[in-house]
Amino acid sequence: MNWDIIVENLGLYAAGAKLTLLLTVVSLALSFFIAVPLALARNSPSPLLRYPVFVYTLIFRGTPLLVQLFLIYFGLAQFELVRTSIVWPWLSSPLVCVLIAFVMNTTAYSTEIFAGGLRHIPFGEVEAARAYGMSPLTRARRILIPAMLTRSLPLYGNETIMMLQATSLASTVTLLEITGVARNITLTYYVQFEPYATAAMIYLVFTFILVGLFQLVERRWAGYLEHRVG
Amino acid sequence: MIADFTRTILAAGVTTLLLAFASLMVAIVLGLIAAYCKLSRSFLLRACAQIYTFVVRGIPDLVVILLVYYSVPAVLNQLGDNAGFEVRVEFSPLFAGVATLGLIFGAYMTETFKTALINIPKGQIEAAVAYGLRPRRVFTHIVLPQMIRLALPGFTNNWLVLVKATALVSLIGLQDVMFRAKGAAEATGKPFTFYLIAAGFYLVVTIISMLILAMIARRFERGIREITS
Numbered sequence: 140m141n142w143d144i145i146v147e148n149l150g151l152y153a154a155g156a157k158l159t160l161l162l163t164v165v166s167l168a169l170s171f172f173i174a175v176p177l178a179l180a181r182n183s184p185s186p187l188l189r190y191p192v193f194v195y196t197l198i199f200r201g202t203p204l205l206v207q208l209f210l211i212y213f214g215l216a217q218f219e220l221v222r223t224s225i226v227w228p229w230l231s232s233p234l235v236c237v238l239i240a241f242v243m244n245t246t247a248y249s250t251e252i253f254a255g256g257l258r259h260i261p262f263g264e265v266e267a268a269r270a271y272g273m274s275p276l277t278r279a280r281r282i283l284i285p286a287m288l289t290r291s292l293p294l295y296g297n298e299t300i301m302m303l304q305a306t307s308l309a310s311t312v313t314l315l316e317i318t319g320v321a322r323n324i325t326l327t328y329y330v331q332f333e334p335y336a337t338a339a340m341i342y343l344v345f346t347f348i349l350v351g352l353f354q355l356v357e358r359r360w361a362g363y364l365e366h367r368v369g
Numbered sequence: 370m371i372a373d374f375t376r377t378i379l380a381a382g383v384t385t386l387l388l389a390f391a392s393l394m395v396a397i398v399l400g401l402i403a404a405y406c407k408l409s410r411s412f413l414l415r416a417c418a419q420i421y422t423f424v425v426r427g428i429p430d431l432v433v434i435l436l437v438y439y440s441v442p443a444v445l446n447q448l449g450d451n452a453g454f455e456v457r458v459e460f461s462p463l464f465a466g467v468a469t470l471g472l473i474f475g476a477y478m479t480e481t482f483k484t485a486l487i488n489i490p491k492g493q494i495e496a497a498v499a500y501g502l503r504p505r506r507v508f509t510h511i512v513l514p515q516m517i518r519l520a521l522p523g524f525t526n527n528w529l530v531l532v533k534a535t536a537l538v539s540l541i542g543l544q545d546v547m548f549r550a551k552g553a554a555e556a557t558g559k560p561f562t563f564y565l566i567a568a569g570f571y572l573v574v575t576i577i578s579m580l581i582l583a584m585i586a587r588r589f590e591r592g593i594r595e596i597t598s
Contacts, residue, residue: 201529201575202568203536205547210568213554214561304429311540318432331443335436339428346427 144328145337155320156341162306166241173246178253199247204305212236212312233312245302256291289361296353300346317341374553375566378546385545388466388535395471400478407483425476430534433473438465438541466538474531481523485516518589525582532574546570
């Protein structure tokens with residue numbers, strides 16, 4: 140065992156951890172604001188709103204994230220139109236491509252999770268809001284969205300953990316997050332065990348913190364649902 | 370030319386499905402063992418199962434694959450060297466893939482099976498024991514049929530995630546759909562076309578799996594009345 144190499148390269152791991160957290164937080168934050176309206180559209184009475192969202196979530200949940208990432212990072216370069224357009228400087232950057240892939244992927248999962256939460260809201264709550272004369276927008280803001288989010292908290296917590304772990308795929312397009320750093324160290328020093336084990340430990344710690352965080356959040360905001368869960 | 374490459378990519382579907390099914394078998398066995406451990410009276414067994422599921426679910430699939438494929442043989446070889454053996458351990462990508470995905474999805478199956486086991490009414494097992502059924506027959510005649518019904522939603526979900534996770538094994542050199550798509554993309558300079566074909570393959574497998582498992586679910590739900598609100 141040769142842990143000196145790890146100690147010497149702790150700075151690299153710290154930078155990698157920073158990038159991992161950045162990717163996780165940015166992807167989740169962006170996707171959250173897209174997924175909430177999409178979840179409402181997913182349950183809308185109008186088929187024109189419902190079906191496009193259904194097809195989007197089916198495609199993005201039905202194909203591997205690795206394929207989606209490669210389609211965006213390697214695939215888009217195939218088209219002359221994309222390469223000559225003004226967005227090309229962004230689309231040729233691995234960071235931007237990774238973020239696009241992650242956001243589109245996690246939005247599909249979050250949308251389904253939120254839409255599932257929405258379907259479990261007792262209809263009486265919506266009726267009461269209507270009886271109070273709330274406009275559709277007020278209803279969504281005061282009743283539907285808070286009730287939907289608290290009901291989907293446990294599943295959404297799982298999705299954030301999945302997202303944290305999915306960031307490891309960024310290493311396949313040259314980004315140096317935790318997994319990328321570990322891969323680089325194994326190639327430079329030709330040791331096979333310690334770098335990956337260290338990376339695994341960092342992910343475990345992050346997962347542990349996330350699980351604890353979500354337990355706190357659940358107790359604070361979804362406590363009122365507890366007696367019904369039984 | 371595109372047609373030729375497409376045929377090569379889709380032919381590798383056999384490898385992808387073989388990997389997925391083999392991993393599923395390992396996952397079911399591991400999941401059943403760990404689920405019974407989690408419900409066991411022995412503190413040691415419960416703790417072991419708990420550590421297994423937490424550790425495996427806390428590490429990204431890709432990192433576990435790299436650990437199994439690169440790190441485990443390296444450690445075994447070092448141990449062998451220290452003990453004075455002249456053996457070199459090396460895993461094939463397929464073996465490493467089955468071992469890793471089996472290990473990872475065994476942890477997910479554990480949770481699914483455990484919840485299903487808890488939800489089987491205890492009186493039924495007591496009644497079976499009272500009728501003098503042997504433990505094995507209690508399992509095959511009473512527990513298993515209900516467990517299938519109760520575990521099926523979670524099982525379906527795990528299977529769909531597992532099929533997609535097989536794409537990661539291409540990164541350690543298994544010649545599956547994803548690997549061949551990458552090869553075709555690099556050879557022709559048409560990455561979008563070939564990754565799209567790969568995506569189509571996974572999507573079709575997902576949709577067919579959903580349809581078949583929904584049919585099985587209907588079969589096992591016969592005679593169950595559910596409260597609908």
